Amino acid sequence: MTQPNSPPVSLETRRSIVSRPVGDDTVLTLIGAGDNTRGPWPFVTGIPNLKTDLAGPPAQYLSVAAWAA
Amino acid sequence: MVGVAYRGGIPLEDIGVDFELEPIERAGSIGFGVREVVTLKGDLTEAQRVRLQRASRYCPVAQALTKGSMQIEDEVQWRSGEVTAIPASSGNLPDLEGTLPVIQPGTVHGSYLLDTKEYDADGVLEHEGEAKIYITTRNLTHTSRWTVMAGHSSPGLIPPPFPSAHAGWAASTATTLTSLLPLEDEQDARDIQVEVGLNMSGGRDLSQTSAAEGRIVHRSAVRRVVVPGTPRSMPVETVQAALQRDPITIAYLEGGILLDEQVVIG
Numbered sequence: 573m574t575q576p577n578s579p580p581v582s583l584e585t586r587r588s589i590v591s592r593p594v595g596d597d598t599v600l601t602l603i604g605a606g607d608n609t610r611g612p613w614p615f616v617t618g619i620p621n622l623k624t625d626l627a628g629p630p631a632q633y634l635s636v637a638a639w640a641a
Numbered sequence: 642m643v644g645v646a647y648r649g650g651i652p653l654e655d656i657g658v659d660f661e662l663e664p665i666e667r668a669g670s671i672g673f674g675v676r677e678v679v680t681l682k683g684d685l686t687e688a689q690r691v692r693l694q695r696a697s698r699y700c701p702v703a704q705a706l707t708k709g710s711m712q713i714e715d716e717v718q719w720r721s722g723e724v725t726a727i728p729a730s731s732g733n734l735p736d737l738e739g740t741l742p743v744i745q746p747g748t749v750h751g752s753y754l755l756d757t758k759e760y761d762a763d764g765v766l767e768h769e770g771e772a773k774i775y776i777t778t779r780n781l782t783h784t785s786r787w788t789v790m791a792g793h794s795s796p797g798l799i800p801p802p803f804p805s806a807h808a809g810w811a812a813s814t815a816t817t818l819t820s821l822l823p824l825e826d827e828q829d830a831r832d833i834q835v836e837v838g839l840n841m842s843g844g845r846d847l848s849q850t851s852a853a854e855g856r857i858v859h860r861s862a863v864r865r866v867v868v869p870g871t872p873r874s875m876p877v878e879t880v881q882a883a884l885q886r887d888p889i890t891i892a893y894l895e896g897g898i899l900l901d902e903q904v905v906i907g
Contacts, residue, residue: 588804588837588838588839589804589807589808589811589836589837589838589839590811590834590835590836590837591808591811591812591814591815591834591835591836591837592815592831592833592834592835593815593816593819593830593831593833596827596830599812599815599816599819601808601811601812601815603800603804603805603807603808604800604804610796610797610804611797611800613799613800613808615789615805615808615812617809617812617816619742619816619819619820620742620743620744620745621742621781622781623781624781625780625781625782625783625785626780626781626785628787629747629776629778629785629787630742630744630745630778630816631809631810631812631813631815631816631889632662632673632744632809632813632888632889633662633747633749633776633778633809634776634789634805634806634808634809634812635702635706635805635806635808635809635810635813635889635892636660636662636675636706636749636809637749637751637774637776637789637791637805637809638702638791638802638803638805638806638808638809639660639700639702639703639706639749639802639806640658640660640749640750640751640772640774641702641751641771641772641774641789641791641792641802641805
């Protein structure tokens with residue numbers, strides 16, 4: 573059974589998560605950017621590569637960790 | 642699952658979950674699959690176990706990753722300032738020369754923290770509580786482990802699961818764009834930014850009701866990607882081709898990453 577589509581995302585919620593590469597092998601992500609009531613919470617994820625160890629888990633692991641929660 | 646158990650009067654005493662991640666081949670991309678084992682503790686009937694298993698399958702994050710239930714509205718903004726919507730249809734998109742990083746096998750273990758439940762003055766469960774998650778995967782020179790917290794607590798304490806999943810999506814998108822877009826130099830990579838806006842309508846009630854009933858809810862999200870250059874130097878079709886190869890985007894649109902699932906009474 574399928575629920576009708578949820579309403580469109582409003583402009584106010586548009587930037588609730590922001591993610592940017594930092595260097596060649598790391599991505600910094602902020603949940604609740606600009607929202608003091610729901611965050612901000614930073615996450616560091618790594619981009620697997622052949623030069624350096626990872627500063628954080630690959631991004632896919634973060635989504636699965638959220639599933640585990 | 643804790644909320645569904647509470648609402649249904651199910652005597653769930655504790656819960657743990659283990660995922661194994663492994664790379665799998667997907668057309669045009671490098672995908673991944675997961676094997677899930679949920680361990681329940683409590684004096685549960687078979688009907689209660691089945692109800693909780695359904696809740697596990699239909700929680701918002703599981704739906705997003707396994708049911709193809711996300712509706713994504715994409716936009717691209719160039720550093721030169723122009724903004725345009727990215728069409729949903731594929732059309733003839735260019736082949737990209739870059740390669741995505743291989744997703745290494747690993748594990749995700751989640752432990753529920755019983756004493757983080759929050760009750761109101763009348764003793765009614767107000768927040769289901771938190772989970773501590775260990776992520777373990779192969780690194781370049783050794784195996785690493787990271788700890789993540791997520792769950793439902795008083796606003797502001799820890800990130801809820803659904804935004805956390807989208808944080809993974811945003812990070813995955815940034816990784817994909819960095820890997821696949823034709824970038825000139827390091828400054829181009831630094832110019833990349835991914836912004837995600839969520840629709841949290843319905844909240845906990847809708848999430849728990851749909852999970853308990855095994856009902857799919859199509860949730861929407863806006864993703865804006867900021868890329869270097871101009872529409873001429875970085876055509877929208879190139880950006881679209883990269884986004885379509887992002888592993889989490891593929892999971893959101895097509896589902897199917899769940900390779901195996903078990904729910905056991907521990």
